Amino acid sequence: MKVTQSSDPQSPPLEEQLIGVNAKTGLYPAARSWSGGRRRILGKGPLESYCYHVMSRTCGGEIWFDDVEKEALRRVIWRMAEFSGIKIVTYCLMGNHFHLLAEVPHRKTWLERFAGSQGEAKLFEHLSTLYSKAYLGLLRDELADFRSRGMAVLAEQKLEALKKRFCDLSLFVKEIKERFSRWFNKRRGRRGTLWMDRFKSVLVEAKGEPLRTMAAYIDLNPVRAGVVKDPKEYRWCGYAEALGGSRRAQRGLCKALGKPVDGWRSAGASEAYRCLLHTEGSEIKDAQNETVLQRGVSAESSRAVLADKGKLSPAELVQLRVRYFTDGMVLGSRAFVEGIFEAQRELFGPRRKQGARRLSQSAEPLYTLRQLRVSPVG
Template identity: 75%
Template sequence: MESRQRTQNEALPLEEQLVGVNAKTGIFPGARSWSGGRKRMLGKGPLESYCYHVMSRTNGGEIWFDEVEKEALKRVIWRMAEFCGIKVVTYCVMGNHFHLLAEVPQRERWLQRFEGTEGEARLFEHLGILYSKSYLGMLRDELADLRQRGLMVVAQERIDALKKRFCDLSLFVKEVKERFSRWFNKRRGRRGTLWMDRFKSVLVEGGGEALRTMAAYIDLNPVRSGVAKDPKDYRWCGYAEALGGSRRAQRGLCKALGKPVDGWQTAGAAEAYRCILHDSGREVLDARKENVVRAGVSVEKVRAVLAERGKLSPGELVRLRVRYFTDGLALGSREFVEEVFAANRELFGPRRKDGARRIGESQAELYSMRRLRLKAVF
């Protein structure tokens, strides 16, 4: 049954397969506490935030994700991170596990944005990241009714329950895994546990060599496992997403490198990180230099990347961006893309006035049907 369900799903366009992942939540599940399992090392000092390497594997490592499922898990991670107030430094979704380098701010400081006379309005605006307008309307009505009846304490407890879900690593990862599991089981037509035990986490110093090393370790996973020869060619990791033009991924890696938040291009972060990846990800050979003991980037490739100081040619950047974001969409001169747009005008909304979007990385006049931003198209 699982195989038949999967075949039927794969016949649908990507966005239709991911409809459950993209949908807003309508029913509030409540803030649930986390108990059991091993103790975690948590940052409880004076710093404004702490970073953690999180890893979780499927049950027994025997359940493998296809490309759509990797895309779904990636989207759930980003969306829940935004909702929970957690920043993604980088990530990697592999076939049967995922890695995540997350920056978790101090809750008390982060929650200050919801204080004051306009605090509740800002809270509801933030809740819109995850919840539907209909649900938020019901929540507003519920709070108004409680206050009208003089139950101020109960109304405040309701709000506090929402706030408890913010800036909590365990609740964040727990909900990522649960939300993805529900979608995954429905897609596969299966039941039962998807993930193996609790997730593993390591507290990482939030700057300097430790953070850079951990980020590189995560983005090098597809190379170490032999899935890709270069992390830039593996779509479901932070480095490839950053090269594809994603600001959120670029800012996360700038954090790892200690660069200005928007310094991916202006501060040389892209080149610096590429050098770090190849230098630390080189393959290890035996004493005779004949057999590979640990998979990685070949010595020749490392030398070539370091010789170029981590720079990618404009042509390579365009190739990566097109491959990551626009497989199957119109690509070519402005005139060509406009002709395709005109012939398919009914597929676009009334606000769309033209079709061609310039690809900035290209030295030539190269255009695409859509701006190459966050959503990959298979």
């Protein structure tokens, strides 16, 4: 499925519609938290990390996201995960709700990266993943002012307040929802609450069968909902993103399978997870094998996938890589792609030296140009 921009042929390119999502900001004001609902169960023991299945739905389930909005939410989630120190095992963004399987590291251990004489410099470098240069400049000035006036304690308190935002599941999800809501409301010209109450969360054992089963449940959501017949066909889930070549999505699913962190291909994680999805996600029929009681992967598809041991053909892999590129893509020989790159060199950053990127799964040499942000070509 391709990221569709709008039915209006005059609509701006995808990246222009997502400017607010991509922009770095200052510190968001704290929102009032909702106090109702059940007590949240969080892991507080000695383990290095804990995993949670997170789910949140729009108000009444009545507000539905289009393709651009799903893409915006996907970007916000990944960006906040990078900032918060939280790892995404997998995810699925549906029309009116989303699922995340998130790994929250041990906070004290994670914060050790900011210790020592270079700790503050490393902290500011990390803050730059989310905050603008203007905000960070003001923050540096404020810290320097505190210290020059002999109020180093206040400077440390300011830094500690920022550090409290790391490795915190509630703050992570809360800011995802807030940041996306502000962009969404501006895009739709609406006001008011977007999300229904607090998010739901389930503490999941971070290894073995529980983690694998939960990951498969999440990636199978579009199949169960009847949106697609195969989870690889749904653009906004961790499995499809992994097949599209995303290293971060691949690493998350390797975690779910207990494979080496970069074992998506080398350790057979891709094939193993595809087999898992087609085993866990089989449709359920009545005793007469006529009426479908629960939608899922067809028996024929499951048998075919298991017979092939979860392998996808080179042609299928190339199609998936191409399908999950964002806007603006050129596909062809190395010379062809380099020619387009050189002709529109001004659209790319100065550090990019060449335009052609090899598609590793293609049997014949095939190259692509990715993320042409201003004026899509192809």
